[in-house]
Amino acid sequence: MxxxxxxxxxxxxxxxxxNWWPATEPFEVAVGAILTQNTSWTGVEAAIANLKAADLMTPAKIADLPIEELARYIRPSGYFNIKAKRLKSLIKFIIGDLDGDVTNLANMPLHHGRKALLAVNGVGPETADSILLYCANLPIFxxxxxxxxxxxxxxxxxxxxxxxxxxxxxxxxxxxxxxxxxxxxxxxxxxxxxxxxxxxxxxxxxxxxxxxxxxxxxxxx
Ligand code: SF4
The missing domain is CATH 1.10.1670.10 (Helix-hairpin-Helix base-excision DNA repair enzymes (C-terminal))
Structure with a gap:
């Protein structure tokens, strides 16, 4: 062996x-993958809790939210202004290219989905692969x-x-x-x-x- x-x-x-990832819905996993950049999961949990408490955990609702307001909700995750921009970019991709459902990545060839994710502002290999694996159950480490x-x-x-x-x-x-x-x-x-x-x-x-x-x-x- x-x-x-x-x-x-x-x-x-x-x-x-x-039986990980520490989130319930695929979209929440994608949000968490951005928020966890350069921070501990504790801050991410608090930011996600804020979004859920305000009933904002859908691509359409976050897309409609002014960026300054989004930054306020995700403040506990740190680097909140940058992450608000990155979340907006990811959500634009999810709505525009995946019909609003991040699990639709599973319907694309893996290398196409990965390339498209990597082209999104603020999505590097670790974030892209976390989304591909934990949201879409695709085989990438x-x-x-x-x-x-x-x-x-x-x-x-x-x-x-x-x-x-x-x-x-x-x-x-x-x-x-x-x-x-x-x-x-x-x-x-x-x-x-x-x-x-x-x-x-x-x-x-x-x-x-x-x-x-x-x-x-x-x-x-
Ligand atoms: S804690 Fe880390 S460094 Fe220490 S024995 Fe285990 S794997 Fe090795």
Whole structure:
């Protein structure tokens, strides 16, 4: 079994099935993918709660909202003026190209949908791939800062690889299934939040035995 698959199975067995993304509706996932840029999920939750409390969580309602008002609702997510502009751009794409339904990405060839998303202002590879995977259930692996941190410490890949090279490395070492990409990314995020933090808590790490960094530190469980 290759190291990527082994890592997936070990995290799954240690943390249990997570059935992520932490949002209920595909459109909310897309909104969250923009709001989570450069911020923690706690701020995103508060911003999403504001939009839901005002009954604004639809593409049409956010499209109609003046941008200054939108910025006020999403203030807890940080960089709210930039994110308000980015949300407006994404929603213009969802309404104009996807008939108002982000799940229609699943009806396009994956590379077309990805290219179109990447052309939207403020949508980079991580945001595009989060939307493709978590809104449209398409088989694309999401690379984020947690993924880079973990592969670097485990020494199973060069954490400085360009985004698409690292993404393809994961995809080519796993069964090509969105369910597995979805669950594996969630497992990495939770593991890095709980154990493999900036200052890692290696002593209680469930994958210490397969980690070059932890082993080098002489950490014992
Ligand atoms: S042993 Fe430490 S560095 Fe390695 S994965 Fe676990 S927490 Fe991270």
């Amino acid at each position: 290759n190291e990527f698959l082994q890592l997936y199975k070990r995290l799954l067995s240690a943390q249990g099935q997570l 999401v690379i984020d800062a947690y993924t880079r941190r973990l592969v670097g410490r485990l020494e199973i890949a060069d954490p400085t690889l360009p985004y698409d090279e690292l993404r393809i490395l994961f995809e080519s070492n796993l069964p090509y299934m969105p369910e597995i990409f979805n669950e594996f990314h969630a497992q990495i995020v939770i593991h890095c939040k709980n154990s493999c933090k900036k200052q890692p808590l290696c002593a209680n790490c469930p994958i210490l035995d397969m980690c070059a960094y932890g082993t080098r530190q002489g950490v014992k469980q």
